[in-house]
Amino acid sequence: MAKVLMKGNEAIAEAAIRSGCRHYFGYPITPQTEIAAYMAKRMPKIGGTFLQAESEISAINMVYGVSSAGCRVMTSSSSPGVSLKQEGISYLAGCDLPALIVNVQRGGPGLGGIQPSQSDYFQATKGGGHGDYRLIVLAPASVQEMADLTAKAFDLADKYRMPAMLLADGTIGQMMEPVELPEDMRTTVYEKPWAVTGTENKREHNIVNSLYLVPEQLEKKNIERYEKYKTVEKNEVMYEEYMTDDADVCVVAFGIAARVSKNAITAARAKGIKAGLIRPITLWPFPKDVIARTAEHVKGFVSVELSMGQMIEDIRLAEGCKKPVTLCSRVGGMIPSPEEVLKAIEDMEGGAF
Amino acid sequence: MAYIQVLIAGFGGQGVLFAGKVLAHKGLEEEKQISWLPSYGPEMRGGTANCSVIISDTPVGSPIVSEPDILIVMNLPSFDKYENAVKAGGCAFVDSTLIERKAERTDISVHYIPATKMARDLGIPTLANMIMIGKVIRETGVVAMDGLRDALSKTVSAKHQDLLEANLKAIEAGYEYKD
DSSP: OOOEEEEHHHHHHHHHHHTTOOEEEEOOOTTSHHHHHHHHHHGGGGTOEEEEOSSHHHHHHHHHHHHHTTOOEEEEEOHHHHHHTHHHHHHHHHTTOOEEEEEEEBSOSTTOOSSBOOTTHHHHHHTSSSSSOOOEEEOOOSHHHHHHHHHHHHHHHHHHTSEEEEEEEHHHHHOEEEEOOOSOOOSOOOOOTTSOSOOTTSSOOOOOOOOOOSHHHHHHHHHHHHHHHHHHHHHOOOEEEESOTTOSEEEEOOHHHHHHHHHHHHHHHHTTOOEEEEEESEEESOOHHHHHHHHTTOSEEEEEESSSSSHHHHHHHHHTTOSOEEEEEOOTTOOOOHHHHHHHHHHHHTTOO | OOEEEEEEEEETTSOHHHHHHHHHHHHHHTTOEEEEEEOOSSOOTTSEEEEEEEEESSOOOOOOOSSOSEEEEOSHHHHHHHGGGSOTTOEEEEETTTOOSOOOOSSSEEEEEOHHHHHHHTTOTTOHHHHHHHHHHHHHOSSOSTTHHHHHHHHSOGGGGGGHHHHHHHHHHHHHOOO
């Protein structure tokens, strides 16, 4: 299969189509507009729907409707737009509906800026909307992963009947890299007997709803849903380990921060410092076990993030406060340089933190 | 193992991003590892634009080029901003029609190409970027001249294929230019 050069955002759109998604609803916002532009061009040619909604709130509720009918569906936006979608995401979770929500993050809070960021980690992994729920959150670090994890997100969403989020950033969205796209990116076709598709007088009505006025029923629903989340946590954790075997200092970073960290690790190794990287690919479920195992043999961890320190809390929980964890971060659209990450690695190695 | 980092900078509208795409597509044809990253600030025609391209034999780490091996600059603000960023022993390519000053660095090799004037004289005034690329290929071998037509046809959009020959002409003019 020939590799082609694509922008990360375009790779998401093409992979979604090759994963059988035929319905896209969105509203333009930098730095993810290429997804909508690509869908606008392609969907009408393949009998799909591209619809630019009047707002992000409309778009997510269109997703809610199409998912209820059992079709693969997605929306995409960037940070401020994803905030607007939170109510709808909570409803999707409350109705056990699969869907893909893409967030190509930019600096915040508020309107913030348009340069890359990872400061929506809390919102994505801890529930940005109301109620007890989880999203499967996947964090691509290359254009190839933008495509592969889009396909994966659709599959996981269908498999577990829950919304999945692709949490990318402006850099990975805007950059081009060679990418290989299989013709059909679906691994499994999931039956959806729960979908509201018309009974044809042959079966009972299906009801998709998140309203439970009887507290006993609502409690039961919540508990059942958390049983499902336990299965996801058990089966679906994904991460990459890079030179962690003999590492004294372990960097934890995802997305663009992981790419920068790899340069820093190469530089650290050249100086004789044994540094390694754990790159979470699923942010929820978070790769707790590998971090706990690694805590046994490293001096400490460095969390490299484009936020004021969000993932660092999950690292500390995972390693059980056994080892020091420091933060190396830039925010507001800035990206730490490999030299800044190297400095944080050296400080941890030398015990100066 | 080569790991070549290229930074191309100029005004919006000069084809800075396109020039980077040509290198990226050619590198891909040569089965190299590639990344291409544009600046995407609130740029417009006349504002500044730049792009980072990495062409490598090994996997690309960070796609952000902060210390280029090769710097291509097409306006004075970009030269002022990035001259000091070039790696010692690296090269800078300067459009000398638009940038009158010489480099201050003595530890890099600098090539001055009157690309904007050459493009105007050749009747292809919008292709100074490709003249610069031709010279870069000549002096650095970052990609080969061989097979450039294929890479270029993938870079030029379907509706602009008629501009393929003009682009090739510009690259060749840069390639043949002796500074």
